[in-house]
Amino acid sequence: MRVDDLPLPIIGERFRLENRGDEMTIVRLADGAEVGRIRIEGTEGAVLVRSLCIDEPHRSYGAGSEAARLFNQVCEAAKVPLVRTWAPRDLGLSVYFWIRMGYSPVPGEGPEGGIWFERRLE
Numbered sequence: 001m002r003v004d005d006l007p008l009p010i011i012g013e014r015f016r017l018e019n020r021g022d023e024m025t026i027v028r029l030a031d032g033a034e035v036g037r038i039r040i041e042g043t044e045g046a047v048l049v050r051s052l053c054i055d056e057p058h059r060s061y062g063a064g065s066e067a068a069r070l071f072n073q074v075c076e077a078a079k080v081p082l083v084r085t086w087a088p089r090d091l092g093l094s095v096y097f098w099i100r101m102g103y104s105p106v107p108g109e110g111p112e113g114g115i116w117f118e119r120r121l122e
Contacts, residue, residue, distance in 0.1 A: 015035070016029060072121070082121065088114045
């Protein structure tokens, strides 16, 4: 699955996700500013979130949480059965973030020694 295969754009309360070729852009509705991006990879029967990154000046305003919720909605609409992501080993807030977004830790070492997470959508 690629970004082009997902039903985008999707609009939330304060942000929207748009297709930007090989990634999704997180756009603030109030002023149209691009505040971050989501990079994914399709694997058989799953989507892997390579990164969900909010640009430094826009962090701590809920953009990441709303983007993750919108991303989950897009995957559900596209009938993606499984979404996998990961948290770097040195960023404890990432672990908390993915758990808060409904993802569960998976045994085994993730990329760069991090922790794998997954969410079943079926």
